[in-house]
Amino acid sequence: MEKKYYTAFEIAKITGGSVFGDGNVKICGLASLKEACPEDLSFLANKKYAGQILSSKSLLIITGKDFAGKIAEKTFIICDNPNLAFSKAIAVFAPPPVKYPPVTHPAAVVADSAKIGANVHIGACAVIDENVVVGDSSVIGAGCYIGQNSSVGKSCLIYPNVSIRERCVIGDRVIIHSGAVIGSDGFGFEAGPGGIVKIEQVGTVEIRDDVEIGANCAIDRARFGKTILKKGVKLDNMVHIAHNVVVGEYSMLIGQCGIAGSAEIGRGVIIAAQAGISGHLNIGDGAKVAGASGVIKDIYPGQVMVGTPAESPREFMERLAAPKKIRQLSERIVELEDKISRFESELSKIKNS
Amino acid sequence: MEKKYYTAFEIAKITGGSVFGDGNVKICGLASLKEACPEDLSFLANKKYAGQILSSKSLLIITGKDFAGKIAEKTFIICDNPNLAFSKAIAVFAPPPVKYPPVTHPAAVVADSAKIGANVHIGACAVIDENVVVGDSSVIGAGCYIGQNSSVGKSCLIYPNVSIRERCVIGDRVIIHSGAVIGSDGFGFEAGPGGIVKIEQVGTVEIRDDVEIGANCAIDRARFGKTILKKGVKLDNMVHIAHNVVVGEYSMLIGQCGIAGSAEIGRGVIIAAQAGISGHLNIGDGAKVAGASGVIKDIYPGQVMVGTPAESPREFMERLAAPKKIRQLSERIVELEDKISRFESELSKIKNS
């Protein structure tokens, strides 16, 4: 495939930025600052990595308005949001997206009672059970299972090998990555007369519009009522959502975090990777939980929490500083002990004098 | 669908409780205390949430004998186990459970050598390999794979897209949720002459009666011998069981916890969410490991462990209190330093006098 070249001026037009340097410099690909060759467009989205600009071989770099460097031989395209601007450049070089023909593959298995909208793709070996509804323009990947009486909205993209159990409700424009499981039983058991008794989980899961669910996530159905992911929630890979959890609009749950039963996560919350939220907690709107933290009490709106058990960043920093503090205290105690030894001898001199 | 109403007297009869208040109050649904409307039955299983009764709109609430409240306009149904009692009420309102017709779907693929019991459901695109045995009344969901020479007992419920590798043995009444993998290779490698050498994992997995395995769990086969989940073990979602692990009867492993190779977990153990157990350890009967803990030494029967590395709750609380203790010590040192300064001046006065 022949390479296609773009000038800095052309890239500036595509990305909505302004050229700072030689507008005629040409690129034919894109890469991160570290990996770029001279003919790659690159970008700086986080000033933390500004040092990489100097060592980068890239000659054309998208940056934000707060980056005020002038570097010989390098051309910059200054944009409001370098990350989004770079995405527009990526789109120029990206291979065409996968096309899903709007048909049901002959090797898919669709129940007669299912209602499939217009322009829907159903992949080979997907299984659509009784009374399922799939909205217009949705894609159901190969090997997916959609259980009885569940519904999938319009323009959804359900990647291969997703499992959706019975009576779940999926909104519009929802993306679910491979291996995710929606509607598995909540984990509920009681000590009964003859041992452990399973508490039947007869509720369901509601996934609202514009949600994205990562690979190999598991979203348990409610014991009764609904487990809910509200509009725009984004789940990274391997996130575990227990029964009766509610996650508020546009909250982001990063890789391998887990939310225990009946917890309520507010709107715009960020729960970082590998963090855990205990059951029945309230996590206020806009709260942030640091990676690997273990939250065991409610969090107020906007609060940042870190550590296990999670505490404020100030408390966490104090805890981190403990060994250093102990060393300092130890030194002060040694000084005191020395002084006191000296006093003892002075006192005994005085007494003996 | 027309709403069906039940009186408090009727609910008391269903749940085996006794009415305390107006027995003629009527409900037509059920919800948690927080979400209930006046026509919803609700319940209080944990006195910790008793405060929610006052703010709840529910007029009919199941509680335990230890709840002695009397609240105007609210009726209570007093039960031995409010949680189990509420489950009975849920069953009244629950939609009918999914019916799995006792047939092999024409799009399933079953080897001629497989022995399929009576009244077995095998879903579309499930693949049953050579010499597999499936017991009577079991359900094998759509898209499942069961490998050569494996067996599944009676009345099992294997949800869609479960993978069971060769030579695994699954008992009776076992429930396996979607995406779970049984019998994947244990993680075994050795430094060999030409780099890393894979240690073949030729053992198998034995899942005994009444076990439940959550969505997207992975249970590795033994290097040799068996990885064993004994009778009644319950695994939440995304639990990782490494090779040669043995989990004792009725132990519960909560979401995203992981058990490293050859660890032995006793009977009735609870390992909370995101905890990890190192390899070759013994976890005694009835031990409890707190969420997110990292256990690196044996645990005695009945012991509770918390933190990473896991220690006793007393030790853990002492560790938690370190910053506060350090502040207190620091204050006492300041006091000592002040006193000693004063002594110094007094001593010098005495010496100079």
Added chain:
Amino acid sequence: MEKKYYTAFEIAKITGGSVFGDGNVKICGLASLKEACPEDLSFLANKKYAGQILSSKSLLIITGKDFAGKIAEKTFIICDNPNLAFSKAIAVFAPPPVKYPPVTHPAAVVADSAKIGANVHIGACAVIDENVVVGDSSVIGAGCYIGQNSSVGKSCLIYPNVSIRERCVIGDRVIIHSGAVIGSDGFGFEAGPGGIVKIEQVGTVEIRDDVEIGANCAIDRARFGKTILKKGVKLDNMVHIAHNVVVGEYSMLIGQCGIAGSAEIGRGVIIAAQAGISGHLNIGDGAKVAGASGVIKDIYPGQVMVGTPAESPREFMERLAAPKKIRQLSERIVELEDKISRFESELSKIKNS
């Protein structure tokens, strides 16, 4: 099946070891020291467990040269690497490995444009999409999905229900366990004018030769460019690899660990179970990260890191010792306070005298 017996001499020949004790003792099976019966061969790979030899019922035990015990009635086979030697003995007793007939199952779905090599097995209900290439002698398990334009090398073993998205490149002799997902979208979102905007993930995943990927892992495709697992990388179960991560040759990532976006893991690195590596970090060659650690800054080659946030073992041990240190300091302060009280009274005596 009739039992077949082997003498110690025969086992020594198979394992390349030398007999120490009675070479005519016979075994007909194998087991760990703890579980062995008298007719089981056993082994000691780690001197830590040498105590188990005394209590073991096994009469024939493979050990290393550093084990110098002589125990009545027990025979030892001394080997350079007892672990690998035992693997050779296991192979003698192991059931024959699963045979995958070199054919495409009639219930598999293979696009006409796909190029399938010689002696390839494609299982029932596997779906091979447009323009996929599968190399000679590879096995594609039942229910797998391989997306458009992806390629799988020679002699690969892709277990059932694996999902590989479009344009991924898999090398030779790669093993991928069930439920793993390769090429899911990276987790990339930006605050946009109308809320959260998805950053398209148009890159791909490259899995090089001799990689092994555990059950239910997820390897995200790059935002642009490639997420790369280099030659010989081994992933345990449920490992999460975010977009644009690069993992160096022969590194091992143990169960449930997670690597955030754009992190670079060197060669021969070991990241233990449940650990997490933050985004954009460099983890030097041969570094080791302890289980459950949270790494938030670069790691030098060969460095060992432990804890959250991860620090050196020395720092970590100092942190662990904090409660004890605090108790010791507290005692020294009490002593000082006592002495100072005595001084106060002595001083006042002196002043009053």
